[in-house]
Amino acid sequence: MKITFWGAARQVTGSMHVLDLPGGTRVLIDCGLDYENRKEFEAKNERFPFDPESIDLVVLTHAHIDHSGNLPNLIRQGFSGRIVSTAPTLLLSEYLLNDSLNIQRMELAAKEKAIRRKRGMKGKNIRLQPLYAKKHIQDFVDMAVQVDYDQSYVFNEELRLSLHQAGHILGAASVRFEVTHGNVVHRVGFTGDLGNANSKLVPDPHPMEGLDYLVSESTYGGRKHMTDSRRAEEILLDEVTEVCVQQGGKLVIPAFSVGRTQAIIFTLHQLYRQGKLPNIKIITDSPLAIRSTHVYQQHISYLNEEAHEFQRQHGGLFNFPLLHVVEDDRESELMSVIDEPCVIISAAGMVEGGRIQMHVRNNIGNERNRILIAGFCAEGTLGWRLLQGQDFVEINHKSRPVRASIRRTDVFSAHPDHEQMVNYFEQSHASRGLKGLFLVHGDFVQMQKLAGDISFCQVHLPGKGEVFQLN
Ligand SMILES: [Zn+2]
Numbered sequence: 077m078k079i080t081f082w083g084a085a086r087q088v089t090g091s092m093h094v095l096d097l098p099g100g101t102r103v104l105i106d107c108g109l110d111y112e113n114r115k116e117f118e119a120k121n122e123r124f125p126f127d128p129e130s131i132d133l134v135v136l137t138h139a140h141i142d143h144s145g146n147l148p149n150l151i152r153q154g155f156s157g158r159i160v161s162t163a164p165t166l167l168l169s170e171y172l173l174n175d176s177l178n179i180q181r182m183e184l185a186a187k188e189k190a191i192r193r194k195r196g197m198k199g200k201n202i203r204l205q206p207l208y209a210k211k212h213i214q215d216f217v218d219m220a221v222q223v224d225y226d227q228s229y230v231f232n233e234e235l236r237l238s239l240h241q242a243g244h245i246l247g248a249a250s251v252r253f254e255v256t257h258g259n260v261v262h263r264v265g266f267t268g269d270l271g272n273a274n275s276k277l278v279p280d281p282h283p284m285e286g287l288d289y290l291v292s293e294s295t296y297g298g299r300k301h302m303t304d305s306r307r308a309e310e311i312l313l314d315e316v317t318e319v320c321v322q323q324g325g326k327l328v329i330p331a332f333s334v335g336r337t338q339a340i341i342f343t344l345h346q347l348y349r350q351g352k353l354p355n356i357k358i359i360t361d362s363p364l365a366i367r368s369t370h371v372y373q374q375h376i377s378y379l380n381e382e383a384h385e386f387q388r389q390h391g392g393l394f395n396f397p398l399l400h401v402v403e404d405d406r407e408s409e410l411m412s413v414i415d416e417p418c419v420i421i422s423a424a425g426m427v428e429g430g431r432i433q434m435h436v437r438n439n440i441g442n443e444r445n446r447i448l449i450a451g452f453c454a455e456g457t458l459g460w461r462l463l464q465g466q467d468f469v470e471i472n473h474k475s476r477p478v479r480a481s482i483r484r485t486d487v488f489s490a491h492p493d494h495e496q497m498v499n500y501f502e503q504s505h506a507s508r509g510l511k512g513l514f515l516v517h518g519d520f521v522q523m524q525k526l527a528g529d530i531s532f533c534q535v536h537l538p539g540k541g542e543v544f545q546l547n
Pocket residue numbers: 138140244269
């Protein structure tokens with residue numbers, strides 16, 4: 077059996093790993109978009125380094141676009157096998173893939189315009205195509221098989237698999253493969269993205285048992301979370317009190333539509349039911365987040381005990397009288413200039429694109445307001461630039477004075493930190509004894525730090541396209 081690492085190899089995005097089984101079955105684990113360098117987006121994602129028709133099975137660990145985003149393109153180029161995921165992952169992916177297609181179309185339209193401007197009549201007939209069409213998203217839905225956590229799924233005589241709770245976001249799964257060849261059975265696990273301990277809504281990750289090899293994410297290797305997730309209510313209440321009550325300002329929170337937005341709204345709802353939340357508008361402004369929130373509410377059985385208990389007591393996780401859901405673009409604009417203390421939660425998380433840019437632009441010039449960065453911001457993004465502490469920041473090609481305060485919190489982090497990961501590996505090792513650990517989905521320096529703390533088995537940091545024989 078061999079494994080080839082085609083994505084998220086010494087980088088965070090573009091998860092894509094191929095497992096070749098001795099009997100000829102070919103499995104792809106995740107099929108994400110590579111976002112590492114926006115200028116090379118098409119070149120990096122258009123073609124696959126293997127024949128899409130040769131893949132028999134795709135296992136999708138979770139809905140995030142850096143894990144699911146290139147699957148419709150794989151289908152467009154001939155993949156016709158089976159896709160396995162949990163039920164919520166399937167629903168969330170459908171929404172995220174449609175959103176990703178819209179973003180691609182908008183970006184390509186802007187590119188076409190620039191080309192026409194540059195080439196005049198010669199560029200008149202230029203038409204740039206997105207990676208896939210809407211039809212391929214529907215094909216994805218039709219080809220998918222839903223598998224529940226901890227159930228054994230038999231694919232063929234040499235392969236059975238099971239999905240396990242990974243935390244991270246609703247429906248996220250780690251996958252455990254059991255490969256039988258003659259009298260020998262190999263067991264290989266892939267963590268997918270793991271969740272932070274004690275996160276809002278999602279359970280803690282469940283390590284897989286009896287593995288020979290483990291392929292793991294390593295996003296926060298070498299880093300320690302500053303704030304325990306159990307302090308989420310306290311931290312958020314402090315922010316709301318300081319900004320909205322004491323300063324009479326607006327608290328603007330950029331948040332990813334799937335995962336972070338639901339965790340923040342749920343926490344505010346908890347504060348409301350405890351009678352602690354001041355009487356201010358909580359504005360949620362992202363069409364994708366609103367759709368995803370419904371999927372969370374529909375799949376309570378996938379959420380943690382705290383969410384179950386809250387549901388039993390209050391009959392719903394997200395709806396409360398102070399919550400205001402923005403319907404359309406026009407209302408979104410009105411809400412961004414509303415002249416009263418409020419909380420605005422909008423996407424995208426790194427303040428790149430989406431409606432959040434307008435909210436930041438319209439509120440950054442007032443010293444009473446605050447932008448609360450609640451997630452990871454890649455270098456060069458607007459979120460990252462805001463965190464650099466400069467007096468002026470460029471938004472939509474215009475320099476704007478930064479008068480609002482800029483804060484950061486990692487209390488809503490959706491990944492485990494260094495120590496949590498080392499614990500996870502130790503637990504994975506304890507039941508059978510790992511022969512090897514492969515780290516992916518992290519920067520090289522972070523991976524090295526994590527690898528430096530593992531002494532009980534061999535640790536590999538595979539490069540892109542690197543092949544390993546698993547015996
Ligand atoms: Zn993820």
